[in-house]
Amino acid sequence: MQIAVIGTGYVGLVTATVFADLGNDVIAVDVNEEKVRGLKAGKMPFYEPGMEEMVTRNHADGRLDFTSDTAEAVQRSEVIFICVDTPPKADGSSDLSHVEAAAKAIARAMNGPKVVVNKSTVPVGTGDLVGRIIEAHKPPQYTFEVVSNPEFLREGSAIADSLHPDRIIIGASNPQATMKLIELYAPLERQMLICDVASAEIIKYASNSFLATKISFINAIANLCEKVGADVGQVVKGMGADRRISAEFLSPGLGFGGSCFPKDTLSILRVSEKYGCKFGIVEAALEVNQARAQLFVARMERILGSLTGKTIGLLGLSFKPDTDDLREAKSLEIIELLLARGATVRAYDPVAMEKAKDLLGGKITLCDTPYQLVEGCDAVAIITEWNEFKQLNLERMHALMKQPVVFDGRNIYPPERMAKFGFKYYSVGRPEPA
Numbered sequence: 001m002q003i004a005v006i007g008t009g010y011v012g013l014v015t016a017t018v019f020a021d022l023g024n025d026v027i028a029v030d031v032n033e034e035k036v037r038g039l040k041a042g043k044m045p046f047y048e049p050g051m052e053e054m055v056t057r058n059h060a061d062g063r064l065d066f067t068s069d070t071a072e073a074v075q076r077s078e079v080i081f082i083c084v085d086t087p088p089k090a091d092g093s094s095d096l097s098h099v100e101a102a103a104k105a106i107a108r109a110m111n112g113p114k115v116v117v118n119k120s121t122v123p124v125g126t127g128d129l130v131g132r133i134i135e136a137h138k139p140p141q142y143t144f145e146v147v148s149n150p151e152f153l154r155e156g157s158a159i160a161d162s163l164h165p166d167r168i169i170i171g172a173s174n175p176q177a178t179m180k181l182i183e184l185y186a187p188l189e190r191q192m193l194i195c196d197v198a199s200a201e202i203i204k205y206a207s208n209s210f211l212a213t214k215i216s217f218i219n220a221i222a223n224l225c226e227k228v229g230a231d232v233g234q235v236v237k238g239m240g241a242d243r244r245i246s247a248e249f250l251s252p253g254l255g256f257g258g259s260c261f262p263k264d265t266l267s268i269l270r271v272s273e274k275y276g277c278k279f280g281i282v283e284a285a286l287e288v289n290q291a292r293a294q295l296f297v298a299r300m301e302r303i304l305g306s307l308t309g310k311t312i313g314l315l316g317l318s319f320k321p322d323t324d325d326l327r328e329a330k331s332l333e334i335i336e337l338l339l340a341r342g343a344t345v346r347a348y349d350p351v352a353m354e355k356a357k358d359l360l361g362g363k364i365t366l367c368d369t370p371y372q373l374v375e376g377c378d379a380v381a382i383i384t385e386w387n388e389f390k391q392l393n394l395e396r397m398h399a400l401m402k403q404p405v406v407f408d409g410r411n412i413y414p415p416e417r418m419a420k421f422g423f424k425y426y427s428v429g430r431p432e433p434a
């Protein structure tokens with residue numbers, strides 16, 4: 001099938017590449033010309049495991065190309081995916097200006113019937129909005145259909161998630177458009193759920209805000225465990241063994257970050273308000289999440305005393321492992337809180353250093369290895385649960401630190417092991433060392 005994908009971010013590039021890999025003829029468009037030039041030369045705009053090989057191979061085989069010319073892409077395609085960013089506005093509602101711009105560009109370039117598929121995460125009603133925009137700007141003789149096909153991939157496992165999704169949601173009002181999407185996804189042999197456009201749009205927000213709430217729920221339980229000397233790890237085991245609950249997304253820690261959960265929870269709150277529905281559960285989930293970094297730093301202050309003049313080493317900067325994405329990363333909040341208290345901050349991340357350099361400039365010291373990082377630190381804080389950190393030589397780490405204090409925001413070590421190596425180890429929702 002001839003496909004165009006608008007936007008070459010995490011969702012667009014992965015979608016384009018996976019469809020190309022399935023044998024389609026795909027052209028991916030981005031307004032960012034530097035990104036397009038880079039992609040054509042085999043330079044990935046972000047780190048995602050397996051991405052570079054798959055892009056390079058499909059590009060070399062001629063099934064995947066890149067352009068900054070939307071009209072060219074639209075004209076040679078029958079199905080067009082909108083995968084542009086939908087960032088939050090200052091009031092938390094979704095900024096749809098990129099979706100609107102993409103819809104206009106598609107309309108103006110139309111040279112035949114088109115199926116326009118929205119993959120960006122958008123508030124309910126956006127499918128209708130896209131339809132109205134295309135109707136207003138297209139040549140009168142051509143027809144089109146708007147489909148909602150929300151994306152559920154996770155950064156860090158984006159390719160595997162796209163190849164093996166739990167479900168494929170197709171929200172459409174037209175059977176021919178639905179059939180096109182079914183045909184396109186058929187090779188994946190996964191469950192497809194067909195529904196109306198509005199329901200598809202809500203499924204995405206409902207799923208993300210539910211998962212975000214689950215994370216905040218266990219973090220609230222972790223707070224309670226800390227007060228009463230219980231072990232949240234045991235609690236999670238006990239809760240997770242219940243199939244109705246499951247242990248997925250039940251990991252206590254610094255809370256959720258990234259480009260989706262914080263923005264999508266806020267957006268569904270704003271949409272609910274607009275329609276007069278109170279959504280207190282999600283409000284509470286956000287509140288719990290917003291307090292995580294502050295609680296973490298307050299604990300450091302309680303244990304270390306004033307942080308002024310102290311050196312704190314952060315292991316991990318990305319919002320989760322296996323990605324270099326720093327959007328809404330907890331590390332950024334923690335860095336600001338530490339700097340405001342007069343601490344000197346050092347950091348190391350296995351893949352996000354390039355992005356950190358651009359974003360944080362000279363504010364903190366970026367180190368080349370975890371061992372360089374811990375040298376002379378008054379405390380080390382684990383911010384991202386990279387596998388690499390689970391295998392550190394703890395004896396060497398202990399020897400290099402000024403004082404052996406570790407604050408683990410992701411509970412990656414067994415407390416007994418840390419005690420054995422002589423660390424004062426403070427983790428989330430677990431008893432503190434004596």
Ligand code: NAD
Pocket residue numbers: 006007008009010011012029030031032035070083084085086098101102119120121122151152153154155259260
């Ligand atoms: P991103 O910021 O990584 O990429 C968006 C890309 O679109 C950018 O490269 C930008 O230059 C390009 N763009 C913007 N306007 C354009 C236009 N008019 N024409 C062509 N290109 C344009 O965003 P992302 O993380 O890929 O997210 C895209 C959408 O998918 C968002 O709505 C997001 O909420 C949703 N989503 C993201 C994820 C994720 O894990 N990142 C998962 C599921 C859904």
